Amino acid sequence: MFNHKAIPPLRPHVLDSSNLGTPDSFWQAELSTAPDWSPPAGPVVVVAAHPDDETFGAGGLIHMCARAGHAVTVITVTDGEGARTDLPEPGVTRRRELRAALSCLSDRYIQWHRLGIPDGNVVGHESFVERAIKTRLPAEATLIAPFEHDGHPDHEAVSRICIGVARRRAATVLRYPIWAWHHFSPTAWRNTEFVRFELSAEAQLAKARAIRCFASQLDASFSPAVMPPHVLGYFTRPYEAFLT
Ligand SMILES: [Zn+2]
Numbered sequence: 133m134f135n136h137k138a139i140p141p142l143r144p145h146v147l148d149s150s151n152l153g154t155p156d157s158f159w160q161a162e163l164s165t166a167p168d169w170s171p172p173a174g175p176v177v178v179v180a181a182h183p184d185d186e187t188f189g190a191g192g193l194i195h196m197c198a199r200a201g202h203a204v205t206v207i208t209v210t211d212g213e214g215a216r217t218d219l220p221e222p223g224v225t226r227r228r229e230l231r232a233a234l235s236c237l238s239d240r241y242i243q244w245h246r247l248g249i250p251d252g253n254v255v256g257h258e259s260f261v262e263r264a265i266k267t268r269l270p271a272e273a274t275l276i277a278p279f280e281h282d283g284h285p286d287h288e289a290v291s292r293i294c295i296g297v298a299r300r301r302a303a304t305v306l307r308y309p310i311w312a313w314h315h316f317s318p319t320a321w322r323n324t325e326f327v328r329f330e331l332s333a334e335a336q337l338a339k340a341r342a343i344r345c346f347a348s349q350l351d352a353s354f355s356p357a358v359m360p361p362h363v364l365g366y367f368t369r370p371y372e373a374f375l376t
Pocket of ligand 1: 181182185284287310
């Protein structure tokens with residue numbers, strides 16, 4: 133179960149995706165010994181600070197759980213409108229991209245709740261977000277949340293809220309890094325507990341297709357792209373890694 137003391141006290145808070153960051157081969161070596169994990173039978177709720185986090189962090193899980201007949205819910209806390217302010221309606225664009233991505237991830241029904249909190253200011257709406265997640269978390273659900281030291285204030289705020297809700301409900305919560313793969317080094321995580329969720333070939337394909345739906349984040353004409361190719365490597369592994 134979740135252990136606060138295991139989390140390294142590093143808070144980079146520097147989202148500079150233009151630098152190459154930690155090579156994924158370093159992570160792959162570290163994760164090669166992580167134990168296998170798969171969600172227990174029952175509902176799965178994946179919470180994302182911005183549309184696309186759920187796909188990058190847990191798209192394969194969403195695909196495989198939906199296929200296995202779990203009730204899958206995705207909650208997006210903001211519309212991510214702060215990432216591409218050069219676009220006329222970035223929030224609308226990212227919601228459209230998310231709809232397309234979810235349909236790539238599964239042809240089965242995935243419930244999607246949009247909370248519409250302003251991008252970059254989750255911390256100013258924590259009570260609302262907490263209530264919204266609590267009311268959408270069924271009994272016996274597995275909660276999949278962002279990582280509380282991911283380096284983005286929204287990711288961290290959503291993570292703290294999810295951890296708090298899970299603790300009060302005695303629910304299982306696992307967290308997925310996004311930016312931490314880039315900014316952290318595996319040596320900072322010696323005491324943390326990763327698990328691996330192996331992805332079927334079909335899940336890897338569905339996730340790859342879903343990632344391509346987020347054109348606004350991959351757009352190389354926007355310099356630097358929000359998610360440049362060297363960052364995408366963390367999300368095309370044949371497994372997904374979560375912190376327990
Ligand atoms: Zn995000």
